[in-house]
Amino acid sequence: xxxxxxxxxITIGAVLGLxxxxxxxxxxxxxxxxFKTNAEIVSTQPxxxxxxxxxANFAELFQRLNFDVYLVNTAIITLLGFVGLFLNAMAGxxxxxxxxxxxxxxxxLVLATMMIPGQVTMIPVYLLLNQMGLTxxxxxxxxxxxxxxxxxxxxxxxxxxISEEFFEAARLDGASDFYVFFRVALPLSKPIIAVQGILTFxxxxxxxxxxxxxxxxxxxxxxxVGLQLLQGQHATNFALQMAGAAFMVVPIxxxxxxxxxxxxxGFNISGGK
Amino acid sequence: MKSKKAPYFFIAPAIILLLMFSIxxxxxxxxxxxxxxxxxxxxDYSRIEFLGLQNYQNILQDNVFIQSITNTLFYVLFxxxxxxxxxxxxxxxxxxGKTKYFSFMRVVFYSPSITNIVAVAIVWAFLFNPSESIxxxxxxxxxxxxxxxxxxxxxxxxxxxLVILAVWRGIGINMLIFSAALxxxxxxxxxxxxxxxxxxxxxxxxxxxxxxxxxTSFVTITTIIGxxxxxxxxxxxxxxxxxxxxxxxxxxxxxxxxxxxxxxxAAAGSLLLFVVIIAATMIQLRLQRRxxx
Numbered sequence: 001x002x003x004x005x006x007x008x009x010i011t012i013g014a015v016l017g018l019x020x021x022x023x024x025x026x027x028x029x030x031x032x033x034x035f036k037t038n039a040e041i042v043s044t045q046p047x048x049x050x051x052x053x054x055x056a057n058f059a060e061l062f063q064r065l066n067f068d069v070y071l072v073n074t075a076i077i078t079l080l081g082f083v084g085l086f087l088n089a090m091a092g093x094x095x096x097x098x099x100x101x102x103x104x105x106x107x108x109l110v111l112a113t114m115m116i117p118g119q120v121t122m123i124p125v126y127l128l129l130n131q132m133g134l135t136x137x138x139x140x141x142x143x144x145x146x147x148x149x150x151x152x153x154x155x156x157x158x159x160x161x162i163s164e165e166f167f168e169a170a171r172l173d174g175a176s177d178f179y180v181f182f183r184v185a186l187p188l189s190k191p192i193i194a195v196q197g198i199l200t201f202x203x204x205x206x207x208x209x210x211x212x213x214x215x216x217x218x219x220x221x222x223x224x225v226g227l228q229l230l231q232g233q234h235a236t237n238f239a240l241q242m243a244g245a246a247f248m249v250v251p252i253x254x255x256x257x258x259x260x261x262x263x264x265x266g267f268n269i270s271g272g273k
Numbered sequence: 274m275k276s277k278k279a280p281y282f283f284i285a286p287a288i289i290l291l292l293m294f295s296i297x298x299x300x301x302x303x304x305x306x307x308x309x310x311x312x313x314x315x316x317d318y319s320r321i322e323f324l325g326l327q328n329y330q331n332i333l334q335d336n337v338f339i340q341s342i343t344n345t346l347f348y349v350l351f352x353x354x355x356x357x358x359x360x361x362x363x364x365x366x367x368x369x370g371k372t373k374y375f376s377f378m379r380v381v382f383y384s385p386s387i388t389n390i391v392a393v394a395i396v397w398a399f400l401f402n403p404s405e406s407i408x409x410x411x412x413x414x415x416x417x418x419x420x421x422x423x424x425x426x427x428x429x430x431x432x433x434x435l436v437i438l439a440v441w442r443g444i445g446i447n448m449l450i451f452s453a454a455l456x457x458x459x460x461x462x463x464x465x466x467x468x469x470x471x472x473x474x475x476x477x478x479x480x481x482x483x484x485x486x487x488x489t490s491f492v493t494i495t496t497i498i499g500x501x502x503x504x505x506x507x508x509x510x511x512x513x514x515x516x517x518x519x520x521x522x523x524x525x526x527x528x529x530x531x532x533x534x535x536x537x538x539a540a541a542g543s544l545l546l547f548v549v550i551i552a553a554t555m556i557q558l559r560l561q562r563r564x565x566x
Contacts, residue, residue, distance in 0.1 A: 003467060004369055012366050013374060019363070020381040023441065027384070029409055030396045044406045087286045094283035098275065106288060113295040117502050117550055119523045120543040123530045124298035124305070130315065144294045147287040177279035206389040208505065213531060224391040228509060231395050238399050238407065245392035256387050260380050263387075 027249065034058070034246040038239040057243035067247070069219060070226035076138055077211070077222060078204030084146035085200045089193070091147070092155025093185050097167060107156075114149040118209065126213055140214045141222075145207070151196060158192040159185065194262045202252060223248050299547075306540040315536075328541035338542060340517050341525040344432060348521065349500045352436050356443040356496055357489070363444065364451035365481060379452065386445030394509035397438045401425050401510075425511055428518040435506045435519055443499070447492045454488035455481070490561045494554055501550050522546050 004012070033041055034057055036050040061067040094100075095107055125144050126135075134140030162185075170184050186193075208224040215221055221229070227244045234240050256263065306328055308314070314321035332338050363382050367375050385393065401424035402408030411421040424434040458481065466476050504523035507513055513520035513528070522542065530539035 091287035094280040098280035100280040121298040124301035248392040
């Protein structure tokens with residue numbers, strides 16, 4: 001922390017405030033435009049606030065444009081994502097607290113997958129899922145991204161920081177390995193599960209590429225794929241586009257503001273362990 | 274007693290999924306990049322023909338591919354320094370205040386990072402609309418007498434417009450990494466410098482920046498890798514246009530793979546991209562090692 005005078009602090013605060021305002025203008029404009037009629041948006045008389053607030057755009061999304069279907073699909077995909085979170089936790093626990101053959105090799109293999117760009121795996125994975133008959137299924141959409149090296153890595157880091165004695169005590173009482181994981185390790189890992197859980201939720205809600213590739217049947221579209229479709233089909237209806245965008249963005253912003261303390265503390269990459 | 278088998282049960286699901294969807298696909302990509310794999314080949318394997326290096330030869334002579342490479346280099350060259358400069362500046366400024374207001378600013382600057390790319394691309398396309406009465410940015414420019422700019426329709430400007438969106442979105446996560454590192458710098462270093470009469474600038478320049486070396490190199494590498502794979506922004510906002518001026522390598526691969534169904538050709542492109550990413554990472558690591566000696 002550099003020591004600064006009060007005057008300098010106020011100046012810095014003002015600079016940040018102005019910069020921050022510029023940063024959130026797209027969100028503010030999106031929300032305000034979502035409540036306008038499209039006629040008002042395209043009129044030559046620009047208004048900051050809607051001359052008359054309308055919910056018609058949102059009504060149209062759900063009544064005419066299948067956003068109800070997309071919402072259900074997105075919810076299912078987000079929920080399935082939590083299975084992956086659980087698998088990551090299990091793997092991270094084993095890497096932290098067991099010694100087994102090829103452990104180091106396997107862990108490096110896990111980390112190496114972080115370097116593989118999505119574009120390389122995109123086509124083969126599609127061919128693979130197609131072969132397995134998983135196109136146009138929820139399973140096909142979530143499987144490719146279900147587990148991830150970064151999640152496994154973070155769980156391993158977390159479990160490494162917990163003393164082996166916690167688990168040893170339970171084992172002496174005759175608990176099985178699975179009991180130790182479910183009843184001792186998992187309850188201890190609440191802080192990291194909170195961070196990972198929120199990130200899993202955000203990733204699921206925002207998921208775009210795999211739903212786009214795997215689902216060509218509209219009944220499996222997620223909100224982001226549906227929104228992209230909407231932009232193509234209603235290219236000049238900006239009010240409707242902004243309503244769709246707001247419906248995707250605002251819930252995430254609210255969840256983020258509620259849980260920001262957990263998320264913002266989850267990025268200490270240099271952390272001592 | 275720890276069971277000998279238990280760890281394998283614990284890691285098996287994750288490892289199998291990673292092998293299936295990350296490691297194994299590289300081999301398949303390599304294999305099909307030597308063939309003319311397409312939708313027809315997918316239906317009937319006997320129709321797949323081995324082409325040798327033909328795909329690679331063709332793609333390197335494909336003007337659109339060459340343009341997508343220069344475009345991607347443009348994105349990396351402008352985007353990466355801007356993201357690092359802005360996220361570092363914001364992190365340092367936020368770290369100077371300890372009040373609630375300053376922590377709130379962290380939330381503000383992070384917010385674009387977590388939002389849906391399709392949604393924000395649509396919002397920015399709306400802001401960038403060339404019409405003065407529709408696009409907010411041209412509307413604001415007109416009040417100070419600047420003629421409307423074809424943000425997404427002018428081939429000279431379109432790449433910059435996508436960079437603006439991606440920088441806006443990329444600042445958040447890197448700012449958090451810098452913020453976390455800033456909080457680990459011992460306070461005593463600044464106090465000692467202050468006693469020696471160092472100005473604020475000198476403190477930032479000689480203590481803060483050198484102390485952030487590790488996080489800066491981490492951010493640089495991950496940001497370069499990310500920008501080499503620039504995809505969603507051009508996909509949603511311009512579909513690579515106008516006249517391929519915003520086409521990126523990743524979008525080129527997606528297009529050839531999933532819109533033209535030329536899986537073999539696209540796989541060849543994706544492996545070339547992979548090689549470039551590995552090379553860029555190696556060069557970065559080497560430069561940093563040299564910087565440390």
